[in-house]
Amino acid sequence: MQGSFDELVRRLGEISDVEKTAGLLGWDEETKMPPLGADARAEQRATLTRIAHELQTSPELGELLERLRGFEEEHDPESFEASVVRVARHDYEKAVRVPPSLRAERARSGSRGYRAWLEARRRDDYSILLPHLEHGLELLHEYIACFDSADDPYDVLLDDYEPGMKTAEVAEVFSRLKPELIALAASVQEPVDDSCLRGHFDAAAQRRFALSVLERWGMDDDAWRLDDTVHPFAGSLSPSDIRLTTNFHEENLVGLLSCMHEFGHGIYERQVDPAFFRTPLAHGVSSAFHESQSRLWENLVGRNLATWRFLYPELRDAFPQQFARVPLETFHRALNKVEPSLKRTDADEVTYSLHIILRFELEREMLAGTVALRDLPEAFDAKLEEYLGLRPRDDVEGVMQDVHWSDMSFGYFPTYALGNVISVQLWERAAADLGNPEEAFEQGEFGPLREWLGEHVHRWGRTFTPQELLERVTGSSLDPEPYLAYLRRKLEQLYGVSVG
Numbered sequence: 044m045q046g047s048f049d050e051l052v053r054r055l056g057e058i059s060d061v062e063k064t065a066g067l068l069g070w071d072e073e074t075k076m077p078p079l080g081a082d083a084r085a086e087q088r089a090t091l092t093r094i095a096h097e098l099q100t101s102p103e104l105g106e107l108l109e110r111l112r113g114f115e116e117e118h119d120p121e122s123f124e125a126s127v128v129r130v131a132r133h134d135y136e137k138a139v140r141v142p143p144s145l146r147a148e149r150a151r152s153g154s155r156g157y158r159a160w161l162e163a164r165r166r167d168d169y170s171i172l173l174p175h176l177e178h179g180l181e182l183l184h185e186y187i188a189c190f191d192s193a194d195d196p197y198d199v200l201l202d203d204y205e206p207g208m209k210t211a212e213v214a215e216v217f218s219r220l221k222p223e224l225i226a227l228a229a230s231v232q233e234p235v236d237d238s239c240l241r242g243h244f245d246a247a248a249q250r251r252f253a254l255s256v257l258e259r260w261g262m263d264d265d266a267w268r269l270d271d272t273v274h275p276f277a278g279s280l281s282p283s284d285i286r287l288t289t290n291f292h293e294e295n296l297v298g299l300l301s302c303m304h305e306f307g308h309g310i311y312e313r314q315v316d317p318a319f320f321r322t323p324l325a326h327g328v329s330s331a332f333h334e335s336q337s338r339l340w341e342n343l344v345g346r347n348l349a350t351w352r353f354l355y356p357e358l359r360d361a362f363p364q365q366f367a368r369v370p371l372e373t374f375h376r377a378l379n380k381v382e383p384s385l386k387r388t389d390a391d392e393v394t395y396s397l398h399i400i401l402r403f404e405l406e407r408e409m410l411a412g413t414v415a416l417r418d419l420p421e422a423f424d425a426k427l428e429e430y431l432g433l434r435p436r437d438d439v440e441g442v443m444q445d446v447h448w449s450d451m452s453f454g455y456f457p458t459y460a461l462g463n464v465i466s467v468q469l470w471e472r473a474a475a476d477l478g479n480p481e482e483a484f485e486q487g488e489f490g491p492l493r494e495w496l497g498e499h500v501h502r503w504g505r506t507f508t509p510q511e512l513l514e515r516v517t518g519s520s521l522d523p524e525p526y527l528a529y530l531r532r533k534l535e536q537l538y539g540v541s542v543g
């Protein structure tokens with residue numbers, strides 16, 4: 044049996060190597076590659092993706108997993124051995140359900156959709172994108188048909204990002220959030236002066252300041268890089284090779300906040316148990332959990348007054364002209380301004396999840412056929428107006444603002460809002476365990492929080508399901524109340540308004 048397990052680990056290691064190499068090509072494409080490299084790169088990535096898929100679905104792998112059923116049962120479910128077999132079997136059983144031809148057609152249709160989306164945005168013409176969405180939706184239905192989805196077809200799509208999560212559970216959390224968030228956003232009447240966050244911020248100075256913050260939080264040159272890109276993201280090649288990317292815009296400090304966000308993704312991968320390297324356990328457990336980590340560092344730490352009591356003098360030194368005469372409290376209020384926006388990516392902590400809820404509702408309606416794709420722009424604008432009181436001027440500002448629907452990646456959006464919910468559930472637990480982490484932040488000490496997250500969340504990788512991990516750490520299932528209470532407290536502190 045041990046021999047079969049060793050053979051399984053060897054095969055999983057190869058799959059991981061191919062996938063990480065494809066990831067490295069993707070990172071290079073977004074950060075370093077000259078534009079004319081694009082055609083060759085597309086072929087190289089397609090080849091590696093195909094090889095990874097062949098390895099993931101090989102009959103030999105299936106036979107090994109079958110042979111290891113007894114071995115799995117002999118080991119403690121939390122052990123490395125049992126966890127590797129269980130997670131590898133989960134991935135294998137999902138992978139073999141989808142015919143390679145459908146997988147390839149979805150990838151092709153996705154990249155055509157992406158190019159059409161760019162063109163449709165350039166011309167503000169949704170009709171350029173529409174046929175690609177229609178084809179993509181047909182493929183989604185074919186994909187769903189590969190699985191048994193007794194309850195809700197959307198479950199299949201959600202499961203790719205949030206294993207085991209049910210659509211009904213998400214819908215219940217969102218139905219609690221929606222009216223509360225609309226009321227919270229409406230309660231903020233007083234305009235906030237955030238002019239101190241606009242001006243000229245030298246990109247090199249921003250980079251120096253961002254690196255000093257991230258190094259204080261736990262980044263180091265031996266295992267991390269920070270590179271420039273257009274749309275920031277984080278990736279990892281191993282727990283000791285973390286790639287963050289950012290985009291420093293000289294007219295604002297958005298790039299700094301995106302560094303804090305991507306750090307949260309990076310530290311998750313950095314603190315996974317090194318023994319999991321080259322196995323399917325060596326990743327964050329789900330998209331929502333990953334997003335909970337980026338949100339925690341961006342919002343609960345990065346927009347926290349205690350953090351800035353420590354960091355603000357350094358920021359003033361970096362940008363004296365901008366901040367010398369701005370009091371800390373003014374800066375902190377500006378950083379936490381609540382104001383409905385048309386663009387999801389510009390949204391504050393209160394209104395962000397409303398952008399997500401409307402997209403989740405529309406994805407379900409598109410799938411059910413209750414919203415026709417040709418009517419999507421109008422349906423999108425109507426919901427945006429209903430929830431946020433704003434109406435887009437055109438489809439570029441409206442339905443075509445996000446890339447996610449160009450390749451019909453349904454099921455992903457909800458994980459952003461679930462990440463917000465989970466981030467506060469984890470934060471409350473951490474704060475209870477650590478005493479008062481904000482006192483440490485004021486002294487520039489972020490290590491205790493980082494280590495707490497490493498110990499309770501990060502090191503486990505995919506050992507537990509997301510639901511098990513949340514229950515284990517917080518003693519509770521997915522619960523929107525801590526997130527709502529946190530937002531209420533924050534608005535009370537910042538604006539003196541009290542709601543609910």
Ligand code: ZN
Pocket residue numbers: 304308334337
């Ligand atoms: Zn993120």
